[in-house]
Ligand SMILES: *[C@@H]1O[C@H](CO)[C@@H](O)[C@H](O)[C@H]1NC(C)=O
Ligand SMILES: *[C@@H]1O[C@H](CO)[C@@H](O)[C@H](O)[C@H]1NC(C)=O
């Protein structure tokens with residue numbers, strides 16, 4: 352009780368005097384849109400696996416976003432330019448024009464430039480490798496019978512094309528710790544794990560995608576962030592939207608999810624600022640990869656058709672016990688859209704940021720984020736039956752069927768229609 356009171360008093364104090372320090376906030380705001388480290392949002396399949404009486408898991412199908420990657424060339428370059436703001440920020444602090452905290456400024460001063468991050472390596476980072484490897488290892492511990500028994504004919508592993516994707520699946524499979532499996536090479540043409548890549552004009556020719564984002568950058572919700580950065584840092588330079596994005600990327604990409612260390616660059620932002628920037632990311636993904644554009648549910652249906660046919664065959668004695676794909680975050684968001692998950696009654700818009708919205712890219716497409724389905728075979732009074740449990744980031748998805756367990760009939764009703772998905776629409780847009 353006493354600590355609780357102290358906490359209230361501290362909070363009041365912080366509120367009244369605006370004396371917010373990042374280094375000791377205790378719980379820094381960790382939802383960083385699609386660049387969130389997996390460890391900040393994941394569950395643990397070893398604890399959360401749904402064990403059903405008289406049932407045993409017989410097949411696992413999963414699709415995983417690649418682990419944390421290095422920023423692409425354009426993003427990396429803007430971040431390197433933005434590092435030059437550090438000089439202004441520190442000198443403004445030294446002149447007493449800043450309301451940032453001493454320790455935060457010391458941490459920023461001591462922050463080391465690491466040119467590995469900014470060199471457009473098109474690869475996963477060491478942290479990203481760890482994310483994928485330990486994810487594989489936890490799965491092995493949760494489903495030892497399946498994962499110790501598989502070999503190259505009873506499993507399929509493949510990623511989309513790109514070094515960061517190919518290295519992610521290597522690490523994932525390494526974590527599974529089974530030497531008898533192989534990783535197929537990425538497909539060079541159409542692949543249902545990232546079907547939108549074969550219909551690129553859907554996005555290029557879809558200006559709708561940018562309408563809400565551009566509006567949002569002109570709302571008071573967003574403008575307040577810029578204003579607050581100016582006031583708190585005392586910087587003279589008038590920040591552009593690109594500059595804010597670059598500083599935010601410095602905060603996100605130099606945040607370590609492995610040892611849980613936030614970056615000193617994040618000290619430039621208050622929790623409110625980070626929530627606004629998160630929403631900017633959510634608006635973008637909602638219109639690019641989600642309910643904001645009508646093509647996404649079609650694309651999301653394509654990998655789900657593969658899930659359906661794998662489990663259909665497995666149920667009828669087929670031999671695939673484990674299927675794992677590594678792909679882009681966009682595919683995962685399209686899958687959730689096709690399933691009608693995380694849908695908001697009121698579409699996301701520039702005009703209203705709902706703090707309780709369902710669409711959350713921080714969770715849906717964090718680095719290493721994943722959607723996994725497990726087929727169980729049950730024998731109840733000598734009658735054989737199958738059911739399916741869905742997991743997202745190692746937690747059961749309870750909203751999909753009652754208690755998170757779908758009967759075979761429910762699974763069929765939800766997934767079978769995707770088998771008829773095709774690309775015909777692509778040529779008409
Ligand atoms: C700020 O953004 C503008 C473009 O919006 C860019 O030209 C400029 O280089 C950026 N400044 C820094 C220091 O990154
Ligand atoms: C893979 O395992 C299955 C059953 O577990 C077995 O029947 C098959 O012969 C194995 N195949 C290879 C290539 O080892």
Ligand SMILES: *[C@@H]1O[C@H](CO)[C@@H](O)[C@H](O)[C@H]1NC(C)=O
Pocket residue numbers: 565566569
């Ligand atoms: C931003 O808002 C201002 C004032 O409300 C308006 O004059 C301006 O045209 C808007 N700009 C854009 C790009 O919407």
